Amino acid sequence: MALIKSISGIRGTIGGAAGDNLTPQDIVECAAAFGYWVIQKTNNPKIVVGRDARISGEIVNNLVVSTLRSLGIDVVDLGLSTTPTVEIAVPMENAGAGIILTASHNPKQWNALKLLNDKGEFISAADATEFLALIETGNIEYATVEKLGSYRKDDTYIDKHINAILSLPLVTIEKVKAKQFKVVVDCVNSTGAISIPPLLEKLGCEVILINGEVTGDFAHNPEPLPENLRQLSEAVEANRADLGIAVDPDVDRLAFVSEDGEMFGEEYTLVTVADYILKNTPEGKSRNTVSNLSSTRALRDVTEKNGGTYSSAAVGEVNVVNQMKATNAVIGGEGNGGVIYPELHYGRDALAGVALVLSQLAEFGKPISWMRRNYPSYVISKNKIQLTPEIDLDLIFEKLTEKYKNEELDTVDGLKILFESDWIHLRKSNTEPIIRIYSESASEVTANNLAKKIQQDIAGILKHVVI
Numbered sequence: 001m002a003l004i005k006s007i008s009g010i011r012g013t014i015g016g017a018a019g020d021n022l023t024p025q026d027i028v029e030c031a032a033a034f035g036y037w038v039i040q041k042t043n044n045p046k047i048v049v050g051r052d053a054r055i056s057g058e059i060v061n062n063l064v065v066s067t068l069r070s071l072g073i074d075v076v077d078l079g080l081s082t083t084p085t086v087e088i089a090v091p092m093e094n095a096g097a098g099i100i101l102t103a104s105h106n107p108k109q110w111n112a113l114k115l116l117n118d119k120g121e122f123i124s125a126a127d128a129t130e131f132l133a134l135i136e137t138g139n140i141e142y143a144t145v146e147k148l149g150s151y152r153k154d155d156t157y158i159d160k161h162i163n164a165i166l167s168l169p170l171v172t173i174e175k176v177k178a179k180q181f182k183v184v185v186d187c188v189n190s191t192g193a194i195s196i197p198p199l200l201e202k203l204g205c206e207v208i209l210i211n212g213e214v215t216g217d218f219a220h221n222p223e224p225l226p227e228n229l230r231q232l233s234e235a236v237e238a239n240r241a242d243l244g245i246a247v248d249p250d251v252d253r254l255a256f257v258s259e260d261g262e263m264f265g266e267e268y269t270l271v272t273v274a275d276y277i278l279k280n281t282p283e284g285k286s287r288n289t290v291s292n293l294s295s296t297r298a299l300r301d302v303t304e305k306n307g308g309t310y311s312s313a314a315v316g317e318v319n320v321v322n323q324m325k326a327t328n329a330v331i332g333g334e335g336n337g338g339v340i341y342p343e344l345h346y347g348r349d350a351l352a353g354v355a356l357v358l359s360q361l362a363e364f365g366k367p368i369s370w371m372r373r374n375y376p377s378y379v380i381s382k383n384k385i386q387l388t389p390e391i392d393l394d395l396i397f398e399k400l401t402e403k404y405k406n407e408e409l410d411t412v413d414g415l416k417i418l419f420e421s422d423w424i425h426l427r428k429s430n431t432e433p434i435i436r437i438y439s440e441s442a443s444e445v446t447a448n449n450l451a452k453k454i455q456q457d458i459a460g461i462l463k464h465v466v467i
Contacts, residue, residue, distance in 0.1 A: 005135070007128035007318065008430050011103055011112035014056045022111055024063055030113050031067040033134035034099065036141070039071065041127070042118055044096030045149065046074045048089045050081030050157075051101035052249040053190040053216040056111045060101050064113065065151065072143030074150045078157050080191050080214065082251035083114065084349035085161045090120035092160065102250035105223035105336075106431065108216060121346050122318040161351065162199045168343060170280055171355045175362040177204030182241040184208045184257075186232040188222045189215045190249035192350075199351050203358060210235050222248055224255040224337055225382070226263045237261040243361075243368045247350045253337040254350035256357065258369035266337035267296040271375055273339050273353055274299055276360035277331040278306035288329040292320055293416050294425050294438045295335030301376045314413035316430055321346045335380070381447040383437040383455070384429075391462060393428055393435065399461045400426070400454070424450050 003012035003021050010030040012022030019026065039045055047068055051057040057080075065075050076093050078086060083100050090098040098116035106112075115123050115131070123131070134140060143149070166173060183205045187193035193212045200207045210231060211219040221228045224246040236244040236257050243264075244257030256264035264272075270291060278287050287308030291299050292315040300310035308330075313323035320340060324332040333340040338348035341356070364371050387393070397415050410416040414427025424439040439450035 002433050004431065004433065005132055006430050007123065007125045008316070009113045009115045010135075011106070011110065011431055013109045014111060015109075024059075027060055027063045027113070028067050029135055029138070031064040031099070032071065032140050032142075034097070034113070034115055034131055035068045035071040035073050037127075037131045037134055038097045039073065041130075042096040044094075044118065045072055046076070046093065046095040048076045048078065048086055048093050048095045048098040048116075049101065050078035050083075050086040050089070050098075052082070052251075053080055053214045054102070054111050054249065055108055055216040057101055057216060060111050060113075064099060064101065069149035069151060070142050071140075072147045072149050075152070077151065077153050079153060079155050080194060081158060082161075082191050082195050082351070084252055084345070084347050084351060085157050085195070087116060087120040087347040087349075088161050088164065088345055089157045090116055090118065092157075100250065104250055104431065105248045105253060107221060108218050112431075119346070121321055122316075124318060124322075158195050158198070162195070162202065164344060165199065165352050165355045166202060168341075168352075168355070170277065170343075170359060172359045172362060173203060176358045179242075179362045180204060180206065181243070181358065181361070182206045182208070182239065184210065184232060184235045184239055184241045184244045185212075186210050186229065186235075186244065186246045187212045187214075188220070188247070188249055189213055189218050190222070190251075192247040192249075192251050195251055195351060196245060196247060196354065199354060203355065205358070208235065208239055208241065216249075218249070224248055224253055224266055229255065229257060229263065233257050233261040233263070245354060248337075251350045252348035254339065254353040255337045256368065258372060259367045260369050262369060264368065264372055267335040267378075267380055268298065268372060268375060269337045269353055269357070270331075270333040270335060270339055271296065271298045271302055272360065272371065273333075273341070273356045274331045275302050275306070275375070276356055277341070278303065278308055281306075281330055286328045286330050288327045290320055290323045290327060290329045290332035292316070292334045293410060293413050294427070294436070295333075296378050296380060296440060297423070298376045298378050299335075312410075312412075315427060317348055319413075378440050378442055379444040379447045380438055380440045381444070381451045383439075383451045384432075384434040385437065385455070385458065387428070387433040387435060391435075396435075396458055396461055397426070400457060403457065422446060422450060424454055426454065
């Protein structure tokens with residue numbers, strides 16, 4: 001069981017002891033600290049709240065909403081929604097902040113409060129420091145009975161979100177409709193089931209749902225990785241569909257399955273969207289792109305081929321967004337299937353990714369597996385080590401930095417070692433008590449061997465680490 005407090009908000013497993021897990025006490029303390037911070041920071045006592053379909057979601061929602069109202073904050077409750085929908089709703093509501101109740105790709109026993117500023121973007125590290133300090137001190141003042149906050153339920157924002165996507169110039173509705181794509185969607189028993197199908201239907205697609213019951217009792221591990229998408233792959237082949245779509249429980253990550261049942265690759269979701277955006281960017285306009293340090297170098301290759309400049313950022317949506325703003329990037333995101341398109345908003349958005357990829361596919365005129373072959377072929381090996389109290393992460397990075405001092409090193413976020421044509425990136429997760437180890441090469445064997453080698457190095461540094 002675990003409780004993690006970071007710039008991403010507060011995340012943990014339901015049940016257990018307060019302070020060690022995500023209990024009602026921890027939820028109230030977090031909501032109170034954030035709400036009080038919003039009042040002090042923005043002088044705008046209005047917060048938008050939305051949640052995915054997790055089993056604990058209704059309980060967490062009730063605790064959060066009641067706590068915010070007790071501070072004198074007006075709450076707009078979107079109910080079952082998606083992360084990008086809440087992000088869009090915050091500025092539409094002219095709210096001071098937003099809270100998304102979701103643990104993203106984590107299993108069903110997890111939940112979290114993800115925190116947004118008044119722009120509908122994740123709060124900065126500096127803001128998080130202030131908010132976390134309020135949790136620790138508990139110096140929070142609640143409203144008197146005459147000044148309690150109001151409550152309004154509003155379930156119209158998924159439709160507003162979809163309409164905003166369909167109004168994007170590069171979403172070619174009529175071309176997509178003409179193709180009459182047959183699409184299988186794995187909604188992993190969450191709010192993808194109430195957001196992706198309506199979008200696809202407005203684009204003239206035939207939709208086949210699997211795991212479409214909105215129960216929060218996920219049919220499989222909800223992270224959209226190949227090993228979790230076998231059912232989707234089989235359904236695409238069985239239904240002779242044009243493609244398969246997988247999203248995580250809060251619909252900010254997106255992965256595709258090709259018409260032959262093969263994985264398109266979540267790393268290539270962003271690459272594909274970027275290629276489409278860059279090819280349709282007029283001369284003289286920015287063609288810059290950004291992804292995090294753990295994402296495929298294929299984005300850099302595609303960017304440079306289209307005359308743009310690629311730059312990297314530390315892992316985390318807020319870091320990618322900051323770098324995108326600094327470089328005036330037209331597209332960016334993360335290799336985990338997260339697409340950030342500033343023309344719509346600065347947040348990972350699977351719905352926008354779906355509409356843009358279908359528009360590109362309609363223009364391409366051939367199966368999606370053929371489109372995948374147009375891009376540089378790299379393989380990322382994704383591994384992790386469970387963090388335990390005896391693991392000294394600083395020591396690991398120090399020893400590895402010394403061992404690989406003759407290679408190009410990047411220490412912006414953990415340690416990234418860049419070899420001539422391959423790389424390996426180690427970092428502490430923001431969302432789980434683990435060390436993530438990502439490696440990439442043009443060869444799957446090489447990528448896996450790089451990961452094994454670094455795990456052996458770590459085992460040598462800390463002899464009692466269980467790999």
